[in-house]
Amino acid sequence: MRLQDQLFLQRESALLDAARLLFRQQPWDRVTIAEVATQAGIGKGTVYKHFPSKEALFARLTLDMSQANLDELRALHAAQPPQQAMRQVIRHHFGLILGDPILAQLCQHCDRPAFQERLEAPYREQFLQLERDYVSFFGQLLQDTFNDRALSPADCQSLLWGVEACVNGVMARIASGGFEHWANPIALNAYFDSVTDFIIAGLHGQAASICHPSASHE
Structure with a gap:
């Protein structure tokens, strides 16, 4: 060089x-x-x-931190038994967000369409690629978790919607300062565990419904 x-x-x-x-x-x-x-x-x-702008600086910080987190989650996934990987990855992801609340705030800010529309084309493409990488990663997690079921790409996408909603909710909670301002404060570790349990239970229930549609009508 x-x-x-x-x-x-x-x-x-x-x-x-x-x-x-x-x-x-x-x-x-x-x-x-x-x-x-x-x-x-x-x-x-x-x-x-x-x-070229403060938005570009925000974007680069978000992209770098998000990529580093994804790399860490990939390594964790590779080290876990398939049936345990999803729970461990989700729970660890919450810990990563808590360890850097600025990431939560920046990610929410940079995820806005109006923000990304102001970025130069290379940055917009990097955000799209990062999204594809996360979807691919969690899609593989789903395939490992439900390796006894034939999940199509469309099935995985449907399952990921719920995961994304829950993760974004946790991110928003961390970005807002947690629960310290509540009358009865909630321990974040207990909150993370509960949300993780909720996600895992929801995934299993929805996957069962996808593979056996008639079961949801019985």
Whole structure:
């Protein structure tokens, strides 16, 4: 790799690290490009050579963190017995979100159609590819969980809708600060366990309905 390319990557990494640090010190949506540049020790004009807008910076952070989480979930999946993988992956995913609430907030922000429409085409394509990768990963999890049933791609997609709704609900709960403001606070670990149980039970019930449609009418 050329020295110029190495320096470019080093500056980009420094900017991303600076943004992550600032996002933990103040509301992330109020952080300016100038503040990121100052924190990274890089001229403001140079920032735009890496990220043409603050939206692009948000997108890159979200894409990087989401990809890292997906890689970790893939590794966990590979290390688990097939029948246990789904539960372990879902529960671990909740822990990853809790470990970085900024990710939950950024993911929700960057998932908005209006946000992605403002992005440059390469970023939009990366979000589409990330979505395809997550769908493919959870589709494989479903095939492993229900390896005694012939689930079609359409069946897997239907099952994933419920998983996505529950995961997004957990993400929103973490992004909003958990349950500390409730009159009777709820322990997040107990909440995660309960939601995971709910998802697993729902998947089994829905899969049974798909494979035996008449059972839902008896």
